[in-house]
Amino acid sequence: MTALGAALRAAHLDALLITSLPNIRYLTGFSGSSAIVVASDRDLLFVTDFRYATQVHEEVGDMARVAIEPQSLWNGVWRQMTDMTGVAVVGFESAHLVHRDFERLLNAGARWQWRATTDVVETLREQKDSGEIASITDAARVAERALERMLTEVRAGLTELEIAGALERALRDEGSSGFPFETIVASGERSALPHARAADRPVRAGDFLLIDFGAIVDGYCSDITRTVVVGRATQEQHDVHEIVRTANERASSLVHAGMSGKDADALARRYIEERGLGEAFGHSLGHGIGIEVHEAPRLARTTEAVLPERAVVTIEPGVYRAGWGGVRIEDDVVLGRDSATVLTNFSRELLEVG
């Protein structure tokens, strides 16, 4: 709470109304799906519903003043806020409060002065502490062990859905508490779609198989991509894979805190451009991971902001050719002052499986 207290003072706020569940989880440890928090320098008010009466006790304990609301959480918010002394100017999360609830602030909450804020808690979340880095590292290990088990099962004729199922089961067996995002298993020409879900397409010999997935350990995510070939790879597949691998390794070995998101993105992009494939790398290099699988900071062509120390970010260059296929290789790294530590050590060679 000290860091949040300082952020509130810097923003001239007496308190902050927090409606983002990942931000609530960061500040309180609560992992449920229904809560509103009001945080001041001295007080932490926590409102949830009856379904979480037991869980909030275990997860939040006595770090907050907890109210269990039978109906609308907002009733509990107004009642509890009335008891807070010295609170007049209150921030709200402009990116996490829907218009309908914003209207509540102007009506039921009219006795307070409301200020739109963005990224107050998100900024605190960018720099991980050692416990958070340990959790993400564990989530990376779980993902790698699951991928290893799954790859032994891949063979031509299985559908992408069946392969996703094998991977997800292995993730559970290795202890993942959930899936940070919908597993991407994209084969053949579908590997050229940067956001393909698994489908009922059977994989064929000679296909690229792009696998993008993660694990969750203690509420923290890993996010990893490998692209393999089912059966024998062609020279062209080797060539494209090698370009992406080199781009990935250059970026991972050169990225560090203190550079802009834009300069980080260029570490991989410039190399891919030099190889004549700039147009085929249509997305940005990476993003922060933590409680959410997409969080600050961004590593993108348009990001002027400087990367902070101890941010954990993905490094995920890709090359996609519509109708042919695509390759992406994604690792998770912790940013240090002069270099980065790679958390995902699964082989980046072009594996031929099945």
Add this chain to the structure above:
Amino acid sequence: MTALGAALRAAHLDALLITSLPNIRYLTGFSGSSAIVVASDRDLLFVTDFRYATQVHEEVGDMARVAIEPQSLWNGVWRQMTDMTGVAVVGFESAHLVHRDFERLLNAGARWQWRATTDVVETLREQKDSGEIASITDAARVAERALERMLTEVRAGLTELEIAGALERALRDEGSSGFPFETIVASGERSALPHARAADRPVRAGDFLLIDFGAIVDGYCSDITRTVVVGRATQEQHDVHEIVRTANERASSLVHAGMSGKDADALARRYIEERGLGEAFGHSLGHGIGIEVHEAPRLARTTEAVLPERAVVTIEPGVYRAGWGGVRIEDDVVLGRDSATVLTNFSRELLEVG
């Protein structure tokens, strides 16, 4: 689009800005994670980003005027809206537009008159057509087959996570394109937590095992819960299970369109209250399912609204005793004028497994 056109006219709107992805999916078939739609009686404008260039073509085709935006989707919205003739008063979705984007309407979108709306598309989604009911029925079949396979694997000593993994893999093998919500596998005293995730607790002989999960087929969800016992059930477990089963079957056989959500809820609640366990049934009886696993209508103590024909809803009474365990039995039903058709036919007997 005719039904939406009528809804717009009734609300005195020339067009509606749609930012809810499930609503966009309902109107256009688009299944990606980034899009904004503006719908008038004559026009459907669709803005997404480059990652979905191929997918939007396949899913939306030429039913909409599609723009691919390299940066902010909002740039595309303003540019396309400028070309719409006769559009002055535009609704937006108050429950699905965050404050930050609401500010964009007031600034970059200042040439239009904006009106807050709620539930315009959600109301259309309540009444399913035969294709939608067929998809939900398929999703129910997939879930039942997966549950059957998984139950043959359950034995004391497996963790809840491992059991969740077995179930999720079976869902994939049966063709589920994803998981509509985080699988709940809650054993022993954890079965008393209505929203427990799977954890690394090993299940023990004599435990209740509560399994709440679903499948997705063609974008439509099923949602089913069964509670079994690992090994031999005690008389007390039988008694509580029997009360919940009777409440479930009474509600399923008596619920129909035309009754209020409140009266539907009472079908199960009154019976559980008569058995002296009213306090132990802490949540509402059910909710609509479709593109989302929680959608309109609601079957709850406070819902005065009348249930429409062809809504698909869950019937899920439960009894929970902290420290002992809980039982929930959940089915999916389609509401007809005088009765309901139950889509989930998996046995409601108290199964002893492992």
